[in-house]
Amino acid sequence: MAIIQCDIRRGRSDDQKRQLASGLTYAVSEITGEPVDQIFLVIREMPGFNFVDAGEHVAEYVPGPNGVDMAGAQQLRDRGVID
């Protein structure tokens, strides 16, 4: 038995959440040997402002092509974490 909790910024589509659910469940099952039947997941969604990394509030999720987060990428670029 495994319990997975995933706190993410709000704004993902139902389809993304569907993929997230099956992606996490099957990853945990394959790697740990837990039967799929014994894996339980809750996805919690909150505004980006409620997530804090290194003391800074994260930007809201702005869906771009293929679900890439436009605003978050910009914020990381501004801080020099990614190019």
Added chain:
Amino acid sequence: MAIIQCDIRRGRSDDQKRQLASGLTYAVSEITGEPVDQIFLVIREMPGFNFVDAGEHVAEYVPGPNGVDMAGAQQLRDRGVID
């Protein structure tokens, strides 16, 4: 930014935990568009006895071939959940 918490029964090898870490991180990143840099995971381990499914304590994890859980599979078989 995503925070993942994964509560599992104790007994997995470092190698299984290494695969779990990268499996969960890359699954969440690909599906939600979060950069890998923004995904944080904590794995918590407890005795099987501390996990309860439908009012019943789960058996301890007993590693079988390919990490399959021998004891857990037997317990599910006894309850008729799997064959």
Added chain:
Amino acid sequence: MAIIQCDIRRGRSDDQKRQLASGLTYAVSEITGEPVDQIFLVIREMPGFNFVDAGEHVAEYVPGPNGVDMAGAQQLRDRGVID
């Protein structure tokens, strides 16, 4: 001291949440010997879609007689988990 977190599907009435609060608090107190004064609970509510069991999203909670969940029971019936 005990901290209880209870993640449930949204849709329960205030009266159900009131019973849940006192049911959980007194159950933990009686069994563990914690004084009631030292038991703290947070109830989190999310859409059924955010709950995933065995890789499948759970149906939304649809209150039936005595608070029984009509939609969830149907879903379990479809999967053969209950009759």
Added chain:
Amino acid sequence: MAIIQCDIRRGRSDDQKRQLASGLTYAVSEITGEPVDQIFLVIREMPGFNFVDAGEHVAEYVPGPNGVDMAGAQQLRDRGVID
């Protein structure tokens, strides 16, 4: 589906944890209408020192008659919370 997390001080007997598991599961099921089959619980145990109430560390659990916590009761008495 409901996920319950219960963080308690270490030191309870297996029998207390068994009662806790069934007490919590059946309380949630009866009150919310979730089938027992859809209720998942993890019990986490930590030293009393890791629990903090009003800025003060809680005493370790010292089992007395009927599981009553001797040390904790004394601490609450010292703070004037109970008689």
Added chain:
Amino acid sequence: MAIIQCDIRRGRSDDQKRQLASGLTYAVSEITGEPVDQIFLVIREMPGFNFVDAGEHVAEYVPGPNGVDMAGAQQLRDRGVID
């Protein structure tokens, strides 16, 4: 690395949440020696009714001068916990 989860009653201003984010991050960093860069926080907000202390639902947060909670203070006064 540290993961902080803070469940509070809804109703705080963005400015309070901004102070909370930096207050918690810097407190943990100074005390534990974790670099600020390795501290991740999620703030979850729920109605006061979803918080239960000693079996009683907490009043909703009603902002008073300097963010003091008017309703909560009254409730504690009624129970004799504060003057």
Added chain:
Amino acid sequence: MAIIQCDIRRGRSDDQKRQLASGLTYAVSEITGEPVDQIFLVIREMPGFNFVDAGEHVAEYVPGPNGVDMAGAQQLRDRGVID
């Protein structure tokens, strides 16, 4: 009422945990207006290996002067996150 959960790597001294407890409690109280009496904290400790940042396991905590983490700082330096 506020519930704070703090997951950290094991290895901090009782004195560091004592400071952490009071630091977090008073920070939350001052900023949110919650009375100290209504703030509950649980500190969970796990091996560094159970913490994963950007897909990489975090080094164990190695206490240096003033509680600074020697191993973690080295790891961040190797990844180019800090100088």
